[in-house]
Amino acid sequence: MWKSTFWLVLAVLFSLPCRSVSAIDRGPEHPNVILVFIDDMGWTDLSCFDGQGPRTQHIDQLASEGIRFTQFYVNSPICSPSRVAISTGQYPQRWRITSYLNNRRSNRERGMAQWLDVKAPMLARELQRAGYATGHFGKWHMGGQRDVDNAPPITAYGFDQSLTNFEGMGAKLLPLTMQPGWEKPGRIWQKAVRLGEPVTWMQRSEITGGFVEAALKFIDQAQADKKPFYVNVWPDDVHAPFFPPLEKWKDGRRALYHGVLDALDEQLAALFNRIRNDEELRRQTLIVLCSDNGHDVGAGSSDPLRGGKTWLYEGGIRSPLITWGPGLLAKEKTGTVNEESVFCALDLNRSLYDICHVNVPKNAKLDGENLAETLLGHSKQSRQSPIFWRRPPDRPGFGHGYDEDNPDLAVRDGQWKFTVNYDGSSPQLYDLSEDAAETNNLVDANPKVADRLHKAIREWNSELPRDAGDQSSD
Incomplete structure (x- = not known):
């Protein structure tokens, strides 16, 4: 039943008018970019990063054909500010988003904005202006959640199309939950319907696949229109609560987490294979995969790093990073590990401007440095400026899994x-x-x-x- 509803939502979504932009040359100087931003995945959860959980074979294959980076950082140990940094190329404190966006009262009490200001510089917006088709599929969490129902739509930030979860404005997928012994599925985040329709209810264990399907339809259309594309695929896996497929259900928080991670890997395979098996896309596409912050304590892992999600120790801010692009990466670096280059999501954002040959927005002072040659394997240069962090205001320590000061x-x-x-x-x-x-x-x-x-x-x-x-x- 949900499948027919889902395809109805997609039909409505993709019938909406896109911003009219002129197509530009699809040569390698304007590569496609796919940013896969996984939610709450630890530094060593992937088996290609020495994870001890399930074998993440599809992400591992991506890594074996690309480059792994072990000293890459995100710019906050918690979701919303980390997403602001990778989207804007600026420290999220500039925009008063320093912890997860919650309800209006909670945001005010923590001294935070209610949503990301639309005046913030956005990589997606500049790519859109340059002729790219731009799509966001997955978790947003930069405005429009709980009772904050008047936030700008995702399309106001430079995206032609969007499909999100319960933490964003516009068309969305909402979760049905199921576990062994239940006679019928439950529903969570039902009030999120107020944040935009159409809405599809589907099994929580399959929602990553729903975002991937929507992204693939968008990619097909961009390719038919002969336009380069920039696509965010931001699943809300592997964030709690954990509802893996029933066949992967096991007792214990970590076991459930591993079931969700395994399912995430399987559902991303369709995206990776679509690009890998199309010669044109294989030659012209860069895939970047990382996590928004460290592992949820008691579920994922960042061994041997100290701390986890919400902490300013390494386990909260160091993220696995994979870049893949046979037509873009240095061929001799295929399957290698870069253990030397120290840089962060701000630099990733700035580097993508250069890789895509798109100008940085005027009058915007980005905090990132251009390390395009490092991302593509032609250099091992690190960021020259220090990387700074401020803890989330609601996470002083002595809790969230660790009995010490944050x-x-x-x-x-x-x-x-x-x-x-x-x-x-x-x-x-x-x-x-x-x-x-x-x-x-x-x-x-x-x-x-x-x-x-x-x-x-x-x-x-x-x-x-x-x-x-x-x-x-x-």
């Missing part, structure tokens, strides 16, 4: 990682080239390094709007 601020600069609280307490300095697990605090042994990084992070933070997490005095 540092308020963090910075990575070369081999060094420094964390500290707003009031200067609990300074920690780690040499990540020797201590990725952040176990040996070197503050006392390297006071000049600690002082330099402490000054840098205080200056960075002082230039940005505060949120409710900062209770320090001026």
